[in-house]
Amino acid sequence: MSVAVKISESALTASESPSRDQDKPVVSVRSLSVEFPRLSGAPTVAVRDLDLDIRPQEVVGLVGESGAGKTTLARSLLGLPPSPGHITAGRFVFDDKDIFGLSAEGIRQVRGRDISMVVSNPRDELNPLKPVGEQIATVARVHLGLSRREARQRAFDILKAVQIPDPERRMKALPHELSGGMAQRIVIAIALVCSPRFIVSDDATSGLDVTVQAQILQLLKELILKRDSSLLFITRDIGVAAHFCDRTAIMFKGEIMEIGGRDSLFLTPRHPYTIGLMSAFCHNDRLRQVWSTQNEQIEVPAGHGGCPYADRCPNASQTCLDQRPELKQVAEGHYVRCHYEVAR
Numbered sequence: 001m002s003v004a005v006k007i008s009e010s011a012l013t014a015s016e017s018p019s020r021d022q023d024k025p026v027v028s029v030r031s032l033s034v035e036f037p038r039l040s041g042a043p044t045v046a047v048r049d050l051d052l053d054i055r056p057q058e059v060v061g062l063v064g065e066s067g068a069g070k071t072t073l074a075r076s077l078l079g080l081p082p083s084p085g086h087i088t089a090g091r092f093v094f095d096d097k098d099i100f101g102l103s104a105e106g107i108r109q110v111r112g113r114d115i116s117m118v119v120s121n122p123r124d125e126l127n128p129l130k131p132v133g134e135q136i137a138t139v140a141r142v143h144l145g146l147s148r149r150e151a152r153q154r155a156f157d158i159l160k161a162v163q164i165p166d167p168e169r170r171m172k173a174l175p176h177e178l179s180g181g182m183a184q185r186i187v188i189a190i191a192l193v194c195s196p197r198f199i200v201s202d203d204a205t206s207g208l209d210v211t212v213q214a215q216i217l218q219l220l221k222e223l224i225l226k227r228d229s230s231l232l233f234i235t236r237d238i239g240v241a242a243h244f245c246d247r248t249a250i251m252f253k254g255e256i257m258e259i260g261g262r263d264s265l266f267l268t269p270r271h272p273y274t275i276g277l278m279s280a281f282c283h284n285d286r287l288r289q290v291w292s293t294q295n296e297q298i299e300v301p302a303g304h305g306g307c308p309y310a311d312r313c314p315n316a317s318q319t320c321l322d323q324r325p326e327l328k329q330v331a332e333g334h335y336v337r338c339h340y341e342v343a344r
């Protein structure tokens with residue numbers, strides 16, 4: 001059975017805001033698959049035939065448990081799938097450029113300047129021996145061709161923008177002299193210093209205090225609106241996604257199981273996995289009831305070619321084992337990959 005499920009061009013582009021419907025996506029991912037080879041047996045498919053569009057000024061959340069493929073997707077979009085993974089299929093068009101078609105040097109030029117990534121472990125990202133101001137300024141000099149003085153000014157401005165207290169002094173600090181939250185802001189400052197049009201945040205704010213996290217999210221949103229950028233916001237926290245993202249995609253085993261605008265997705269979640277995530281998060285009795293109501297008890301054999309969620313799903317039926325579900329529209333801008341309604 002073919003596992004490739006194609007969806008219409010409009011499926012993932014739809015936003016709930018009518019004015020945005022005319023906007024052209026700045027990020028357009030089509031049929032992306034990424035695999036990790038294994039010593040024996042079939043490779044691990046970390047991202048499977050994934051489509052995603054993001055428009056200017058849009059914040060799209062990507063939520064899923066550990067191992068869902070979020071980081072693999074994020075790093076693949078920067079042309080750096082985690083080793084030994086490799087992109088086996090798909091296109092990524094960013095600002096009319098076919099990113100996967102660029103040379104290594106071409107991708108390097110785009111990365112950091114037009115597309116940047118913020119990760120959750122700032123200590124690994126920063127050079128421990130170099131003052132943080134210099135690290136930010138270097139990125140601006142390399143990518144924007146600024147003079148030393150201009151780059152330094154730009155580094156100072158971005159430190160102020162990410163609300164680093166006493167930025168003049170912090171410019172000279174080494175990473176170990178900063179708190180974790182401050183080091184995280186430095187990494188965000190590096191990602192933003194060239195005003196990229198596309199930012200990928202991979203769990204970048206989860207280690208921060210709740211209040212600092214709220215400030216940083218607010219700041220990210222303001223910068224995205226001001227600079228007409230787009231943000232792919234990866235998180236395991238569905239509550240943060242509900243609060244912060246215009247649309248959210250729920251990912252499981254390398255596939256998007258549900259995607260929708262904030263109101264539609266979070267007020268009327270349709271996929272059993274989304275409902276499970278939400279009921280765990282918000283202790284909602286109604287959701288719990290939906291989650292715990294079993295339609296059919298069935299044996300789920302390993303290696304079946306059906307729904308990737310079947311072995312965890314309280315509603316799995318024979319249809320779910322026989323057919324891989326397509327992403328289908330259930331409301332405006334809201335798509336679900338589930339046989340549930342037809343199987344019932």
Ligand SMILES: Nc1ncnc2c1ncn2[C@@H]1O[C@H](COP(=O)(O)OP(=O)(O)OP(=O)(O)O)[C@@H](O)[C@H]1O
Nearest residue numbers: 036044046065066067068069070071072082083084
């Ligand atoms: N370097 C690697 N070598 C082999 N398999 C890998 C590697 N990195 C990831 N994988 C596999 O790819 C799949 C997706 O992993 P990935 O790290 O992208 O998930 P994730 O959703 O980002 O998880 P987390 O939230 O824990 O970071 C998993 O099955 C994982 O085991």
